[in-house]
Amino acid sequence: xxxxxxxxxxxxxxxxxxxxxxxxxxxxxxxxxxxxxxxxxxxxxxxxxxxxxxxxxxxxxxxxxxxxxxxxxxxxxxxxxxxxxxxxxxxxxxxxxxxxxxxxxxxxxxxxxxxxxxxxxxxxxxxxxxxxxxxxxxxxxxxxxxxxxxxxxxxxxxxxxxxxxxxxxxxxxxxxxxxxxxxxxxxxxxxxxxxxxxxxxxxxxxxxxxxxxxxxxxxxxxxxxxxxxxxxxxxxxxxxxxxxxxxxxxxxxxxxxxxxxxxxxxxxxxxxxxxxxxxxxxxxxxxxxxxxxxxxxxxxxxxxxxxxxxxxxxxxxxxxxxxxxxxxxxxxxxxxxxxxxxxxxxxxxxxxxxxxxxxxxxxxxxxxxxxxxxxxxxxxxxxxxxxxxxxxxxxxxxxxxxxxxxxxxxxxxxxxxxxxxxxxxxxxxxxxxxxxxxx
Numbered sequence: 001x002x003x004x005x006x007x008x009x010x011x012x013x014x015x016x017x018x019x020x021x022x023x024x025x026x027x028x029x030x031x032x033x034x035x036x037x038x039x040x041x042x043x044x045x046x047x048x049x050x051x052x053x054x055x056x057x058x059x060x061x062x063x064x065x066x067x068x069x070x071x072x073x074x075x076x077x078x079x080x081x082x083x084x085x086x087x088x089x090x091x092x093x094x095x096x097x098x099x100x101x102x103x104x105x106x107x108x109x110x111x112x113x114x115x116x117x118x119x120x121x122x123x124x125x126x127x128x129x130x131x132x133x134x135x136x137x138x139x140x141x142x143x144x145x146x147x148x149x150x151x152x153x154x155x156x157x158x159x160x161x162x163x164x165x166x167x168x169x170x171x172x173x174x175x176x177x178x179x180x181x182x183x184x185x186x187x188x189x190x191x192x193x194x195x196x197x198x199x200x201x202x203x204x205x206x207x208x209x210x211x212x213x214x215x216x217x218x219x220x221x222x223x224x225x226x227x228x229x230x231x232x233x234x235x236x237x238x239x240x241x242x243x244x245x246x247x248x249x250x251x252x253x254x255x256x257x258x259x260x261x262x263x264x265x266x267x268x269x270x271x272x273x274x275x276x277x278x279x280x281x282x283x284x285x286x287x288x289x290x291x292x293x294x295x296x297x298x299x300x301x302x303x304x305x306x307x308x309x310x311x312x313x314x315x316x317x318x319x320x321x322x323x324x325x326x327x328x329x330x331x332x333x334x335x336x337x338x339x340x341x342x343x344x345x346x347x348x349x350x351x352x353x354x355x356x357x358x359x360x361x362x363x364x365x366x367x368x369x370x371x372x373x374x375x376x377x378x379x380x381x382x383x384x385x386x387x388x389x390x391x392x393x394x395x396x397x398x399x400x401x402x403x404x405x406x407x408x409x410x411x412x413x414x415x416x417x418x419x420x421x422x423x424x425x426x427x428x429x430x431x432x433x434x435x436x437x438x439x
Contacts, residue, residue, distance in 0.1 A: 018210075018211070018214070019180055019183070019184075019210045019211070019213065019214045020206070020207045020210040020211060022183060023176070023179055023180060023183060023210060024068050024071075025065075025068060025072065026072075027072065028044065028045065028048070028069065028072045028073070028076060029045075031065050031068060031069060031072070032065075032168065032172040032175045032176060032206070033064065033065065033166060033167075033168035033169065033172035033206065034064065034065055034069070034165055034166065036166070037069070037163055037165070038069065043163060044069065044073065044163070047073075048073070048076055048077060051077075053073060053077055053079070053112070053139050054139065054160070054161060055133050055138075055139055055140040055141070055159055055160040055161070056140070056141050056142070056160055056161050056162070056163055057118070057141075057142045057143075057144060057148050057152065057157070057160045057161070057162045057163070058070070058141065058142065058143045058144070058163055058165055059144055059145075059146075059147070059148050059162055059163070059164050059165065060145070060164060060165025060166065060167070061145055061165070061167045061204060061205065062145060062205055062207065062208075063168070063204070063205030063206045063207035063208050063209075064165040064166065064167060064168060064204070064205070064206065065165065065206065066116075066143040066165055067083075067114065067116065067143065069165075070083075070112065070114040070141045070143070071114070073112060073141070074112040074114075077112075078109075079109070079110050079111060079112040079139065080101075080104050080109055080110070080111045080112065081111075081112050081114065082097055082100070082101065082111050082112070082113045082114065082138075083113075083114045083115075083116065084097060084113070084114070084115055084116070085115075085116045085117055086115060086116065086117045086118055086119070086120035086121045086125075087116075087117055087120055090125075091125065091128070094125065094128055094129075097113065098128075098132050098137065098138070101113065101132065101137045101138045102132075102137055105136070105137055110136065110137075110138070110139060111137070111138045111139070112138070112139045112141060113138040113139070113140050113141065114141045114142075114143065115129075115140065115141070115142045115143065116143050117143065117144065117145075118142030118143060118144050118152065119144040119145075119146045119148070119151035119152060123153055126152060126153045126155075126156050127153060127155065127156075129156060130155060130156065130159065133156075133159050133160075134159070140160060142156075142160065148162050166204075167203075167204025167205070168202070168204050168205070168206050168209075169204070170199040170200070172206070173199050173202045173204075173206065173209045174199060176206050176209055176210060177195075177198070177199075177209060177210075177213060180210055180213050184217065186217070188213060188216055188217070189216065189217070189220040189224055189225050189226055190216065190225065190226050190231060191225055191226070191227050191228075193227060193228045194226050194227050194228045194230065194231040197228045197231055197232070198212060198213075198216075198231060201235060212235050215234060215235055216231070216234060216235070219234045252271055252274055252275050252278075252280075253275070253285075253288060255267075255271045256268055256271040256272055256275065256285075256288070256331075257288065257292060257296075259271055259335065260289075260292050260296065260331065260334050260335045261292070261296045261339065263335055263336065263339060264335060265331070265332045265335035265336055268331050268332070268334075268335040269328060269331060269332065272285065272327070272328060272331050276324055282315050282320065282323065282324060282327060283312065283315065283316065285327055286308070286311060286312030286315055286316075286327055286330075287312065289308045289311060289312065289327065289330050289331060289334060290305065290308045290309055290312060292308070292334050293305040293307070293308040293309075293334055294343070294344070295341065295344050296334075296339055296340075296341060296344075297334060297337045297338070297339055297340065298340045298341060298342060298343040298344060298417075299340060299342070299343050299411065299415075299416055299417050299420060300337065300338040300339055300340035300342075300412060300414050300415030300416055300417045301337040301338055301415050301416055302416060304333065304334055304337050307329075307330050307333050307334075308330050308334065310326075310330075311326040311327050311329065311330030312327075312330075314326035314327075315327055337415070338414040338415030338416075338417075339414065339415075340411065340412045340414060340415065340417050342409060342410055342411050342412055342417060343409070345410075346408040346409035346410070347408075349408040350406075350408045353403070353406060353408070357400075357402075357403055360400035360402050360403055361400055362398070362400055363397065363398065363399070363400065363401055364377070364378045364379050364380070364381065365378075365380065365381060365382040365383045365396065366380075366383055366396075366398055367379045367380060368380060369381075383396070384396055391430060393427060393430050393431075394434070395427075395430055395431040395433075395434035395435065409424075411424065
């Protein structure tokens, strides 16, 4: 635990520490890639100018400067800085931290409590922060890589401002590498193409970029310059930022689904490849393709469901990598198919009507009458067998009498549903003719 009267200003790290640690900015304005927060008009800059900080949640991918910014905020506002990790801390640790913060406050100094991976705390642990936030004992700064809306308690979120940290763009990564070269006093042994590849390999993570730079310097011989292929041999391959149970998973499947819905097979294939590359379960992807077939294509192309199901079964039969091609082909077919959610919206409307109107009795003429009593009550009386009628269509009403005729399904004028619409319009005309003829 930190000394109660420690100086909060960050100190230059000791030599021999990792490059990423040695290059931590000493001023807020030196933080790269988060100018919307740390620039002259940034949210954090304005807070510092006002002389007052409130509790915050920093939401962003790894290596974007969340911890560094929290330290700098404490230093520039004269607050005591306390850091804990939700991975290694329990209730007992929290009690000690809160007690130390109360003691500091009694001595006239507030504490900025930085909680890394705050989403790892359970609901009860998150609730324990509320009293010390409300009475001003601590200014809480939580850091999370996951969507706070899903992972943090509503009560905690209502007392904290969410600030979004962006993945670093290639320009920001390039700035970090230039600083690293200045610090090390030597250039990275990479040609122009390899340097561009390195920027991409970082995948928006500043810490990862600096770690890769260290690996390159360690591997380089005297006067050796690596090309792109040489770089890849050194660093092997950095795993994509993706967690199958968290935001990365949901972001990519959302992008895949919307690309298919938007009839863009190229974008759909890109996100499909991203998910394969990250190790997503292909059968999960297959299930989602089946969902797209019924939700977004529907009867505009009834074959879409057949193909999506077949692709899922093909993967189950073939495995990887051959089965992945089946899913890719299904993805192309779905993205290229005519789209209709008419079936989806029709079923939703019918479900609403069924819930709103309760247990209405079907009309008696379409009910079976297996007993004399039921026949005497009029069950089945007047039913007309459609196959015995002209055009195999009786035109009778099948809705409950109290509900009256409803229209849920409105096919679009695209794909196979164009033909369905023609049939429905034809039957509607016949129904009206038969109704007039019965009068």
